[in-house]
């Protein structure tokens with residue numbers, strides 16, 4: 001059994017040590033070597049593309065880097081999977097794109113807008129995601145039967 005004094009020392013010592021570890025891990029996480037944000041490669045096009053992404057609530061149906069809704073395909077590595085030309089065709093289409101059975105919104109974007117969204121996806125592709133992009137997460141597991149490839 002610890003005496004009251006020993007218990008106090010144990011509590012205060014333990015608190016100090018774990019607090020120090022917490023501070024050190026915080027410094028380590030925020031150090032530039034750990035920066036995975038890819039912010040240095042942000043271009044004006046990529047920023048405009050992100051604005052289009054936000055304004056149109058693409059995440060209401062899609063996920064990107066695992067975040068969003070599971071109605072439509074995951075878009076983190078859509079450029080690798082489909083290529084720029086396909087992605088631009090989907091965004092510029094004036095009729096809903098739906099080869100797999102669910103409808104994508106027919107945004108009918110201009111070429112410039114579609115290029116901005118592609119620039120945003122390119123920027124996303126360059127982010128270090130610790131291997132997330134290699135996981136086959138093209139679509140929700142619930143919709144696997146809807147996939148044709």
Ligand code: HEC
Pocket residue numbers: 052053056057058059060061062071072073075078081082087090091097098099100101102103104105107117
């Ligand atoms: C109402 C839901 C919905 C919204 C909102 C939406 N999408 Fe889609 N999108 C879909 C669906 C469903 C598909 C799959 C269509 C198919 O292949 O049959 C799709 C397909 C795509 C594809 C092709 C993906 C692939 O792997 O074939 C891209 C790129 C895409 N959407 C980008 C966007 C962008 C960018 C936005 C926002 C500007 C957006 N989507 C908003 C539903 C949506």
